[in-house]
Amino acid sequence: MSHVGYGCLMAVDRDLVLRSAAALLTRKSTATMDEVAKAAGISRATLHRQFAGRDALVRALEALGIAECEASADAARLDDGPAQEALRRFVKELEPAAGLLAFLYTENQLFEGEEQNEGWARLDARIAALFRRGQATGEFRIDLTPAWLTEALYGLMASGAWAVSEGRVASKDFTYMITELLLGGSLRREES
Amino acid sequence: MSHVGYGCLMAVDRDLVLRSAAALLTRKSTATMDEVAKAAGISRATLHRQFAGRDALVRALEALGIAECEASADAARLDDGPAQEALRRFVKELEPAAGLLAFLYTENQLFEGEEQNEGWARLDARIAALFRRGQATGEFRIDLTPAWLTEALYGLMASGAWAVSEGRVASKDFTYMITELLLGGSLRREES
DNA sequence: CCCACATGAGACATTCTTGTCTCATGACGG
């Protein structure tokens, strides 16, 4: 690295490595540092120079996932218009990150007692606020708590990502399946 | 142990060990053989005598989970009456096994390419058949595939189990939250 | 009373992964 330093090369590489790690761990959540490095096309030494250890890598992926979710939330304008439409926009924006989200969602279950990343708390609050807003406007039913609807959104995203990756669901139906089930449920309605 | 042997003690112990292993792995999916043994109140040596290795233990848990699901399916009489009611009964029956199910569901994601247990395939088929029946009778919408609804059921069970274990959802609401969301979705309806 | 046998405790080798280190190489800028 030149004296110009931290801005020019490391940043770019780091992000590329992170992306490829996300893609790999999405498919194989137990991949070793060696596999992550190979997948990124770099050596394990270089991987270790950019991420102090596996923990650091996972925490970086966590930050990436949170950032992508927040970006999706921004792009979906969660506070604008009908909550139902905002949710649809949100899931659509979230689709590319679904695999990473599924990985992080299950990864988080491993830390039983430990405190969770505050970023998740912020995101949870933001999503729960959307559901709460929908309840306030009368769009959403009030007998399902915002916390549960938030959790269910994560769960359905993960299920959807896995179902697609195993070929049980067509990837083009991903967004539709999730939003329709989450919003309308599986029961058939008389009128539209 | 007497000469009568394999039938009298081993079977009982094995099942007790399995139950306690399920309870532990439900909370901490990365628990060591040593921790599993301690949780069961036996030594690691004995644990190894009953289950050849960790793989064997997990496979036994898989068989247990499948058996419990099938038993729940039987008890819920999936083929009787309105599919909607059958699904409610099924989730209610499934509730005690939700934690184990969540563990097995995520565990299954680790085996990317490998063939999955045929027991799961049978169970999947049985659940999918319920949704298909509901579609045939006009109870369920036909734009959500039975395969996806089946996957969503697993996902919501897992999400529900985690949400309860982390205190985000009251355990008494477990069944209600899952069935109501899966059947009716989050949108508020004009008429009941 | 004695024997069989399951058990617990623990030693042991093995394997896998991680984290650290060194060194040679090659690119890039001055």
Next chain:
DNA sequence: CCGTCATGAGACAAGAATGTCTCATGTGGG
């Protein structure tokens, strides 16, 4: 042309978990 520096390759130790083994113990039945 030369020096700097990131990189790749690989050696290395440390730690964790697994699987196997032996041996002493105690219980329960004959």
